[in-house]
Amino acid sequence: MLPTPSTSHVAFDRIYEPAEDSFLLLDTLSSPPEKAFLHERFNPPNTTDGNSSPSPLVVEIGTGSGVVLSFVHAHAEIIFGREDILTAGVDVNRYACEATSQTIIIAEQEQKREGKSHGLYLGNIVGDLTSPLREGMVDVLIFNPPYVPTPDLPALPQGEVKEGLPSFEDDSKFLELSYAGGADGMETTSRLLDALPAILSERGCAYLLLCAQNRPELVKDKMRGLGGQWKAETVGSSGKKGGWEKLQIIRIWREP
Amino acid sequence: MKLLTLNFLSCAVKACKSSSASFPLHPKDCELESAEIAPNPKLLFNILPRIDWDALVVTASELGFTSLKATPPTNEELEGDEKMMTDLHTLLLETQIMEGSLVCANCGHEYKVKEGIANFLLPNHLV
Numbered sequence: 001m002l003p004t005p006s007t008s009h010v011a012f013d014r015i016y017e018p019a020e021d022s023f024l025l026l027d028t029l030s031s032p033p034e035k036a037f038l039h040e041r042f043n044p045p046n047t048t049d050g051n052s053s054p055s056p057l058v059v060e061i062g063t064g065s066g067v068v069l070s071f072v073h074a075h076a077e078i079i080f081g082r083e084d085i086l087t088a089g090v091d092v093n094r095y096a097c098e099a100t101s102q103t104i105i106i107a108e109q110e111q112k113r114e115g116k117s118h119g120l121y122l123g124n125i126v127g128d129l130t131s132p133l134r135e136g137m138v139d140v141l142i143f144n145p146p147y148v149p150t151p152d153l154p155a156l157p158q159g160e161v162k163e164g165l166p167s168f169e170d171d172s173k174f175l176e177l178s179y180a181g182g183a184d185g186m187e188t189t190s191r192l193l194d195a196l197p198a199i200l201s202e203r204g205c206a207y208l209l210l211c212a213q214n215r216p217e218l219v220k221d222k223m224r225g226l227g228g229q230w231k232a233e234t235v236g237s238s239g240k241k242g243g244w245e246k247l248q249i250i251r252i253w254r255e256p
Numbered sequence: 257m258k259l260l261t262l263n264f265l266s267c268a269v270k271a272c273k274s275s276s277a278s279f280p281l282h283p284k285d286c287e288l289e290s291a292e293i294a295p296n297p298k299l300l301f302n303i304l305p306r307i308d309w310d311a312l313v314v315t316a317s318e319l320g321f322t323s324l325k326a327t328p329p330t331n332e333e334l335e336g337d338e339k340m341m342t343d344l345h346t347l348l349l350e351t352q353i354m355e356g357s358l359v360c361a362n363c364g365h366e367y368k369v370k371e372g373i374a375n376f377l378l379p380n381h382l383v
Contacts, residue, residue, distance in 0.1 A: 054306035055299065057264065084299045088261065090376075097373050120299060120349060122264070123257030127376035131268040134279055157377055 002030050002078060005070035005107040010099045014171040016064040016178035020238060021144050021209050021247055025068050028236030028249045029142075029207065030079055037251075039081040041203060042139070055084045056139035057201075058119070061129055061192065063089035064178060066100030068142060070107040076119040083117035089124040090132060092156055093174045095166070097124035128156055129192050130199045138199050141206040145189045146181045149213050153182035185214050193219070196252065197226060205253035207235075212246040220250055229254045257372055259288070259351040262315050263307050267360035268367075268376045277362035280311040283318055284366065286356030293349045300344055301331050307348075321347055 004026060007018055028034055042056045060069040069089050077083040089100045104121045111118045125132050130141075154176045166174070181188055189208070196206055210216045220232035236249035267278035309328040316324050323343055334341055357366040358374060365382060368375050 052298075052302050055302040057306070084296075084302045086260075086303070088264070092377065094373065094375070098371070101372070120258075120293075120303075122261040123352075123372060123374075125257070125261075125265070125374050125376055127268060128378075131270075131378075132265050132374075132376035134264055134266040135273070137264045158379060 002026075002071070002075045003110070005067050005074060005103055006110070007065040007067050007099075007103055009102055009106070010065040011095065012065075014166060014174045015093065015096045015099050016175065018065055018067040021147075022064075022067050024236055024238045024247050024249060025142065025144055025207065025209060026071050029068075029072060030075065031236065034235060034251075035079055035081075037205075038079060038140070041205065041253075043081045052082065052084070055086050055120075056080065056082075056203075057086045057088070057137055058140040058142070059087075059130075059133065059138045060089045060142040061091075062096075062144060062146075062178070063091045063100040063124060064093075064096050064144070066096075066103030066124075068144065069100060070103045072140075072142070073104055073119045073121055074107040074111050074116075077117050083119060085119040086122055087119045088122040090127045090129070091124065092126065092128060092177055094126045095174065096178075097126055100124045129188070130195045133199055135198045136201050139201050139204050141196070141200065141204065143189070143192055143206065144209045145192065146177060146179050147185040147189065147209065147211050147214055148179045148181050149185040150180040150182055152180070153187045154180050181214075185211060186219075189214065189219075193223065196223075200254070202254070202256070205251060208250050208252065210248055210250060212248075216248055216250060223252050229256070231255055257353055257369065257374055258349070259315065259319065259353055260303070260307075260348045262353075262358070263311055265358070265374075265376075267362060267365065268378055269360070269363050269365060269382050272360055272362045275362040278360050280308075280315050281358035281360055281367065283315065283353060284357040284359050286319060286369070287354045288319065289352045289354045289372075290346065290350045291352055293345070295341075295345060296349065297335070297341065300341070300348065301334070303348060304328055304331075304334075304344075316347060319351075
């Protein structure tokens with residue numbers, strides 16, 4: 001087991017606290033089959049000039065505390081078979097962006113202390129899903145969405161950021177944005193899936209967390225329906241004994 | 257945020273995505289900082305092939321780095337030129353934008369950067 005990044009500095013009254021879903025992502029991304037997939041995909045046999053393939057860009061949408069992005073960032077060499085990955089995060093919550101930067105710094109220091117490598121962190125951006133990103137750039141997209149079915153979808157924060165500490169109402173709104181997924185818990189995830197074909201690079205892949213009520217089989221069918229080269233498979237799951245929040249991770253990618 | 261990030265961002269306004277003027281965004285009144293990173297030629301070699309060099313030249317010159325050539329160096333050129341290696345290391349891996357704005361040349365919207373974090377959430381009339 002690879003160590004989980006420390007998030008003890010994070011204010012969980014306004015930022016999603018790492019939970020079963022976060023840990024399922026960590027376990028899945030560092031599982032032997034996913035390591036094998038990522039190693040193969042991002043370390044093709046040396047081309048004629050002997051150079052490695054370009055550094056992969058890993059982007060997490062909705063970083064929250066930053067536990068997942070920091071994990072991938074710190075353990076890049078083990079997960080991807082190369083340390084020269086670029087990492088970046090997007091979150092609608094500015095405090096989550098700040099927390100993620102901090103979590104990354106702490107994870108880097110921990111790696112350095114042990115004489116180990118880490119990726120190059122580009123930064124975090126406050127934004128709505130993939131809207132700040134240029135098309136065709138992302139090699140690995142990770143998304144732990146607001147997946148809980150709710151009667152309404154909370155409104156996104158608006159342009160300007162307020163000065164000073166957020167009020168209790170602001171905090172509640174940020175937490176609500178981190179879990180409330182609207183109808184079938186799929187309203188936000190559907191928007192991301194629609195953007196995915198344009199956002200991913202040719203060699204790109206996405207890891208998406210879903211709960212049973214999101215109807216993962218339908219999601220996979222929808223992505224496969226994009227065309228013959230599109231694949232979607234369940235690559236991790238938890239809570240098999242039942243209960244409404246049975247979770248799984250699906251991987252979406254294109255076969256060349 | 258690293259200056260390099262600008263190579264992967266474009267205007268968040270939907271109508272701008274198809275316009276070539278929405279990339280790269282143009283830094284305005286930016287404060288820069290340098291975060292020291294140990295020399296890492298391999299990282300530099302593997303980042304270069306995925307960079308839009310023309311966009312980087314624009315971004316760099318707007319921020320006062322005018323030493324970039326019009327075409328990207330080959331690995332051989334880079335290995336044989338210590339100064340270019342150091343310059344690119346500083347520019348791509350170490351330079352961070354801490355404060356200022358990023359401006360879309362298509363719609364004119366300014367994305368504010370505060371304490372190293374850019375805000376790409378749009379006001380209602382642009383969503």
